[in-house]
Amino acid sequence: MQDEPTPVELTKAVADFLRNDITPLISGHQSFKLRVAINILDLVTRQLTQEEGSDAREVERLRALLGMDGSVTELNRALADRIAKGEVDLATPGLAEHLWATTMDKLAVDQPNYASYKRELGREG
């Protein structure tokens, strides 16, 4: 077991420092790049916070859908193969729900401000 502060706490501290102390000092193209850097750290923080739970739920759905066991990567590869072969499609019970749940979890980490995501989130609300 590693010591604390946790990776989330450390990443947040760096992002806050860049956002609050460095942003006012920088201009032009470098300030655009700084914004990208802060966005990356915020994304990493969201992933560290959410990934464990969302991966576990994804694996559970994939096991039920595919009737097999494996890591989240292996199960995704297997599902991709079955869709490519036409063995599984949108008429397969649970597929649409699984893809929607998985995609919503990805957007929650990647781009929580994306308009399509916010619209779909409102539907669930």
Add this chain to the structure above:
Amino acid sequence: MIEAELSRSVQRWCPGATGVTGAAKLSGGASQETWRFDITHPDGPIGAILRRSPKGYGAAPTRAAGLAAEAQLMQLAFEAGVPSPRVMHVLSAEDDLGTGFIMQRVEGETIARKILRDEEFAAARPLLARQIGGILAGLHRLPQDKLPELRSRGATQEISEFDRDYRSLNWPKPVFELALRWLRDHDPGPSVETTLVHGDFRNGNLIIGPDGVRAVLDWELAHLGDPMEDLGWVCVNSWRFGEIDKPVGGFGTRDELFAGYEAAGRKVDPARVKFWEVMGTLRWGIMCGGMMQRFRESPDHSMERAMIGRRASETEIDLLRLLSPRGS
């Protein structure tokens, strides 16, 4: 620097020109650059743009038409009344500037978010979807016997090409697989008519003023194919920049786009347009994957490229909204 070469160049082909000022690079990757500058002239300065591949970067990537073809297409569009900058000069060896061309600078805005938000464009916005329909009709009618040599791409070939690009990423994505299946199942086959296709006609590649579209830019993906491809691509959600209920670039409805196209005397096939919108959404998603791959493989560790890789999920949610919409 580049001003010395530009000065010598303009004095050869622009009567009365005495030199250039204010050369500034607007954008540039390794193989292609865009510069702005002013030609000094007794009647007043002439705004100009240089598009070039620097010396040693002659070869175009496989999908690109090449700068010489781009210049020819823009000139042809200009002559046909399609909003386009006038091409002033195609570079030759004696210009010593690489390969490319110089065109007249068209004033206006290209940044999509500004066009969608700024007050300056408020009056133009509701007219743009219909206007874009008319412009695309004009573009699809450009005389085929005058076109430069272009690659030819139909729906079936494009599906195979994207399938191959996707598999080469080794990036298993169930939603992309589903989209590829859907595209195969809905492949409309060869179009009744083959025309010039712009290939990247979208919000972001148009110069817009308070009066509407002033110029169509970025012709590098031009090819021969199904004209409905351009109508589908302009509707891809990624080019609506948040205005998701206005499919045509965030400006307006498909009906307005189609009405503008048909008023200009051309026919719309809405099923084909939908096919190309799905294709276009997947295309941008696979391009995001390509950015991820380039981020990993190239030594410059570009943060922007890394983050574009993380935008593939945006196209996944948009594909699901197209192929498996949830209740309203």
